[in-house]
Amino acid sequence: MIYLLLILLTAAVAPFAIEHYRIAMSDGRRGSAPGQFVELSQGVTHYHLTGPADGPLVVCVHGLTTPSFVWTPLASALNDLGFRVLVYDLYGRGYSDRPDALHDKIFFNQQLDDLLGKLEIQSPFHLIGYSMGGAISAGFAATYPARVRRLVLLASAGTSVIEGPLLHFIRNRGIVGKWLMLAAYPFQLRRGIRAECESVPVLPEISEGQEAQLRFRGFIPAVLFSLRGILFKPLEGEHMTLRRNGLPVLAIWGGKDTVIPASAMGRMAAWNREATHEVIEDAGHGLPYTHTAEILEYVTAFLPAPEGDDWGHDQ
Known part of the structure; x- marks a missing residue:
């Protein structure tokens, strides 16, 4: 009986212990990283700002x-x-800090607003937003x-x-859901990365870099904070607001995407009838890095050309 209790206790503690002993993101780890860093209200953010100083910003x-x-x-x-391009690591990912907070719309709005202010x-x-970044954007x-x-x-x-039984449990069961997330998510992520690499050509630095996130403390909790935050409910109100404000929107989907299937465009179209939709039939979920040429073609057709752009510039 004692041995059984010890086994159960070990199983209960192990995922939290493993997370505790993962590598902490630190100044030492950031020392050799490309790009730049800035201290914002919620922590350090890693970013790259590249391209001609007078180019329109993306x-x-x-x-x-x-x-x-x-x-x-x-x-x-x-x-x-x-074009001038700003990319940055969301909190909990890459070289940015891992604040212990719900990753909802307010949280992500604050990070981007802070970054723009500092720059x-x-x-x-x-x-431009990709996957969860689309919801944030x-x-x-x-x-x-x-x-x-x-x-x-x-x-x-x-x-x-x-949704699904496992995700529903993880989202709605507090500390027990966190235990299951810590225990099961590394296997799920690795399996998803392998499946993508088997279906479409993926640059090694993309797949290896994505899997390497599992080595760092705070990454898995950040995914959980996002599942319970920005990804917890559909953004119907936000998309209807975009339509009312008359903001030009281009949505691009992967015809073979099993994470966010192209059928999702129907719901977005119902919320915003003015949005333009395109489907890349042979693409999965990794659009920006598996089908860069096609994305570039659609994006440059949608955005005003830099040479004809008469808007003001900050950078």
Whole structure:
């Protein structure tokens, strides 16, 4: 009986102990990282600001498990065309801090608002969001309509809640849900990365970098905070606000996406009849890094060309 209790106690404690002993994100770890860092109200944020200083600004927001490096191919291509591009690591991912807080719309709005303030960016900019970053971007644009010129959503979350018995339990069972998240999520993420690599060509630095997030303390809790926050409910009100404000919106979907299927466009279209939708039939969920050329073609057709852009610039 004692042995059984010890086994049960070990099973109960192990996921929390493993999380505690994961690598902490620190100044030492950031020392060799590319890009720059800034102290914001909720912690340190890692960012890259690249491209011609007088180019129209494009801000890119990554997804649930993918740090800002997923934007590298697209950002480089946009720079070559004359755009200035800002990418950054959301809290809990990449080289940014891991604050212990609910990752809801207010939380993510604050991070981006703080970052723009520190960089003294005041003029309106284009905003691109990928997966969960699409939900964050839609929320930011709905909250600050005068700051966003055009919005691009890639395989965007926020049209429905990704559900299932396991996710429902994790979202709604407090500390027990957190225990299950810590215990099961590393296996789920690795399996998803392998499945993507088997279905489409993925650059090693993308897949390896995504899996490497599991080594750092605070990453898995950040995913959980987002599941309980920005991803907890559909963003119907935000998308209806975008339509009322007349913000141009382009949504691009992957025809073979099993994470956020292209059928989600129907719900978004019902909320915002003015949005433009495109489908890349052979694409899965990794649009910005598996189908960069196609995304670039759609994005550059949607955004005003830099040479004909007469808006003011901050950077």
